[in-house]
Amino acid sequence: MTIDQGQSVTWNNSGGGNHNVHFEDGTLNGVPSTSNWTYTRTFSAPGQYKYYCDVHNTLGMSGTVVVNAGTQPTTQPGSTQPGSGTPTSPGYTIDTVAPRLTTKLQKVQRVLRRRAVVLSVVANEPASVSATGRVSLPGPKAVGLRPARKRAAAAARARLDLKLSKKALGRLRRALRNGARLPARITVTARDAAGNSRVRKLKLRLQA
Numbered sequence: 656m657t658i659d660q661g662q663s664v665t666w667n668n669s670g671g672g673n674h675n676v677h678f679e680d681g682t683l684n685g686v687p688s689t690s691n692w693t694y695t696r697t698f699s700a701p702g703q704y705k706y707y708c709d710v711h712n713t714l715g716m717s718g719t720v721v722v723n724a725g726t727q728p729t730t731q732p733g734s735t736q737p738g739s740g741t742p743t744s745p746g747y748t749i750d751t752v753a754p755r756l757t758t759k760l761q762k763v764q765r766v767l768r769r770r771a772v773v774l775s776v777v778a779n780e781p782a783s784v785s786a787t788g789r790v791s792l793p794g795p796k797a798v799g800l801r802p803a804r805k806r807a808a809a810a811a812r813a814r815l816d817l818k819l820s821k822k823a824l825g826r827l828r829r830a831l832r833n834g835a836r837l838p839a840r841i842t843v844t845a846r847d848a849a850g851n852s853r854v855r856k857l858k859l860r861l862q863a
Contacts, residue, residue, distance in 0.1 A: 656718070660725035663697040674716070678706045681785060681844050681852070686801050698722040700850040753853040755779040756845040759812075763836070766790075766861040767828055771818040772800055774857070778807055778845045786815045788841040790823075790861060792830050798823040800839075807845075817841070831863040 658664060666676050666684070669691050676694050677683040684694035687710045698704065701724040707717035760774040776784045784807045788800040800817035807813040819827065830837060839859050846852040 657721040657723065658698065659723050660701050661697070661699060662722075663695050664720055665693060665695040668692045673710050674708045675710075676706055677709050678704055680704065680846075681787075682783065682846060683785065683802060683804060685804055697848065698850075699848055701725075751849070751851060753851040754782045754845040754847050756784075756843065756853040756855055758843055758855050758857060760841070760857050760859055762859050764859060764861055765863065766819070767824070767831065767863050769816075770824055771816040772839060772841065772859070772861070773814065773816050774841065774843070775812050775814050776807065776843055776845065777810060777812050778847075778853075780809045780847055782807055782845040782847045784813055784815065784843065784845045786817055786841055786843045788817050788839055790827065790837050790839040792826065792837065798826055800841075815843075827861065828863070831861070834862070836860040836862045 656664065668674050668688070671689055673687045673689045675684055675687040682696065684692070687708065698720060701722045704720040704722065705717065706720070755778065757777045758774060759776075764772060766772060772788060774786065776786075778784060783804065785802060785804040787802045789797045790800065791797050798819075800819065800823075803815035803817050805813045805815060827837065837860065839861055841857040841859070843855045843857065844852055
């Protein structure tokens with residue numbers, strides 16, 4: 656589909672299928688779900704945004720949103736409210752600054768009791784915050800954590816829970832016997848309304 660810069664696209668899941676919307680830039684509406692849901696994304700920057708369903712990507716459930724360049728909002732001198740200028744008007748600004756991102760993560764976590772890896776994030780402006788992660792098992796093996804995503808207000812602390820599936824929990828329970836600790840890596844992303852993003856990569860260890 657093709658839209659203009661600043662317009663929004665809405666996806667609806669009302670048929671009971673197990674779906675989600677996952678963009679290649681890391682933005683997603685959550686883990687696949689069979690419940691009824693609606694997801695809307697506003698595209699503030701021109702470009703091509705490819706997306707897919709995590710469950711059915713191999714079956715061709717994917718697409719691309721093509722965003723054509725348009726007139727950006729403006730800020731007049733002495734005002735914080737959008738004006739009506741053009742790209743050549745005095746005071747015209749385009750937000751190209753990524754959000755500042757602060758993370759708080761307990762470096763050793765008891766994952767079997769929580770059944771999730773937990774962290775909190777703070778962005779200095781309204782942003783979509785998300786996290787993905789993997790846990791390394793003995794040998795060349797790993798299990799993935801379920802992605803977590805929230806919409807965070809400016810300077811407000813948002814908690815992200817990267818949950819474990821029942822199968823992954825069983826594998827971790829076996830690997831954590833006898834006091835073992837497993838390394839895990841978390842990638843946290845904060846993305847503002849203009850599409851600017853900040854990424855943090857974190858490390859921790861998991862124990863029973």
